[in-house]
Amino acid sequence: MGKNCNTGNRPPDICKMRVFFNGINPFAFGRKSLSILLKLSLISSESPASNMSSDADASSSSPGEHATSVQGDQAKTQPTMKAGTEVPEPERFAQETIRDYLLENVEEFHRLHELRRKGWETSGGDTHFKKQRAAADRCNANSTQFFYTVIKTIAKDLGKATGALNLSRVEQPALLDMCVAPGGFVDVALTKTPGSHIRAMSLPVEQGGHDVKMLDAQVNVEFRDITTLAADMGVTKDDVPLNFPGPYDFLFEKVLGDNEKFDLVFCDGHVLRTHPRAEWREPREATRLALTQTALGLEHLNNCGTMVILMHKLDSWRSFDLIHQFSKMATVKLYKHYRHHKIRSSFYLVAKNIQVDSAFAKEMVAxxxxxxxxxxxxxxxxxxxxxxxxxxxxxVEPQKFGEKYVAMGKKIWKTQADGLENAPFLKKHTKEQGKRRAKE
Incomplete structure (x- = not known):
């Protein structure tokens, strides 16, 4: 594995399993989950899905080609793509299992779940978030300055809590931010480690991207849609089906050099409503953006480097799974800002000392x-x-990682629950409910 970043040569599964029911510890589950657990012996024909794949096409076509239409005479075709959902039905049982596990074992999550339920009963929450979305979509000097200030505050506090932004011990530090706007994270990192090499990218403003506002004018921002970095993601022209709906603008020349490495990578981009996209992109855009950031971020990270990843819905299976995978190759902390993200599900995964040279990390990129x-x-x-x-x-997976997952998540759920409990729209709803009950 090479350099171990002072974390030791940990086995892939860092949580020891007690051996009950063929490796499953029933005491980690509540009664409802345990009843499901006992049915596991009936699932004889269903083997665990592999969490890794080594099948990735790393080749690229000739340089200098920016595709704008369907290319070539490939014999293959693609069945027409229908609008789908980002959380498909095959994932539903896993999602329900995680939710039940948390409801039965984690007081902080149970409280949050009840507050969410109350929020669903009132239109005040919808109005609140609708106003927030409208404000976020308005791009002007004032909104950009506000957004920039918020991100800088989050970056400073995240840095204090995790130490992730301090590269002072790194010789010739390098930083990558593929969704840099408005620039708060990069600015804070530069104040901690002046002179760092920066590679920054952002969605062009004319395509709905945010304005970039950074104190360091020496940072050269590359304006591009990173989900089009086909060559970097191992996609060639031959991978595009003949009947692919289009339009598309995949870039078949690599943007990041094969040997280009960074010590700190920010993966905090999210899908923007202001970004006009082809219809074929809509159902899966969030997945494509997240995969691009994590794959290229990890692939171009120096061994023992750090990644900061913006995530949502800690109680989802996908969040549980990604945190679990990073925990197998890094030291992981979760961070949620107590003020700016308090009522939303947003939080950050901070992975330090990542064992980039390990076989597991390479398998994850693939x-x-x-x-x-x-x-x-x-x-x-x-x-x-x-x-x-x-x-x-x-x-089975909650048995391997459940305790550590819960330990990392308790503060996140408590912060959001505290925020919701004190949110004006929920306080108003609770007060109105009390008045109605008093009249009955």
């Missing part, structure tokens, strides 16, 4: 690139299969 291909070109069945989680996997 898997994420393969999933990008499926999310881009696959039909609905292939996309659903990509997200499939077997019942056995959904039941």
């Amino acid at each position: 898997m994420w690139k393969q999933r990008y291909k499926i999310a881009t070109f696959g039909n609905d069945e292939e996309y659903a299969e990509m997200h499939r989680v077997t019942r056995e996997t959904a039941l």
Whole structure:
């Protein structure tokens, strides 16, 4: 594995399992989950889905070609893509298992779940978030300055809590931010480690991207849509089906050099409503963007480097799974800002001392690139299969990582619950409910 970043040569699964029910500890589950667990012996024909894949096409076509239409005379075709959902049915059992596990074992999450339920009963929450979305979509000097200030505050506090932004011990530090706007994270990192080499990218403003506002004018921002970095993601012209709906503008020349490495990578981009996109992109855009950032971020990270990843819905299976995978190759912390993200599900995964040279890390990059291909070109069945989680996997994985996952997540859930409990729209709803009950 090479340099171990002072974390030791940890085995792939860092949580020891107690041996009950063929490796499953029933005491980690509540009664409802345990009743499901006992049915596991009936699932004899369903093997755990592999969490890794080494099948990724790393080749690229000739340089200097920026595709704008369907290319070539490939014999293959692609079944027509229908609008789908980002959380397909094959993942539902896993999601329900995680939710039940948390409800039965984590007081902080149970409280949050009840507050969410109350929020669903009132239109005040919808109005609040609708106003927030409208404000976020308005791009002007004032909104850009506000957004920039918020991100800088989050970056400073995240840095204090995790130490992730301090590269002072690194010789010739380098930083990559593929969704840099408005620039707060890069600015804070530069104040901590002046002179760092920066590679920054951002969606062009004319395509709906945010303005970039950074104190360091020496930072050269490359304006591009990173989900089009086909060559970097191992996609060639030959991978594009003849009947691919289009239009598209895949870049078949690599943007990041094969030997280009960074010590700190930010993966905090999210899909923007202001970004006009082709219809074929809409159902899977969030997945494609997340896969691009994590795959290229990890692939171009120096051994023992750090990644900061913006995530949502800690109680989702996908969040549980990604945190679990990073925990097998890094030291992981979760961070949620107590003020700016308090009522939303947003939080950050901070992975330090990542064992980039390990076989596991390379397998993860390959898997994420393969999933990008499926999310881009696959039909609905292939996309659903990509997200499939077997019942056995959904039941066994919390045994391997549940305790550490809960320990990392308690503060996140408490912060959001505290925020919701004190949100004006929920306080108003609770007060109105009390008045109605008093009249009954």
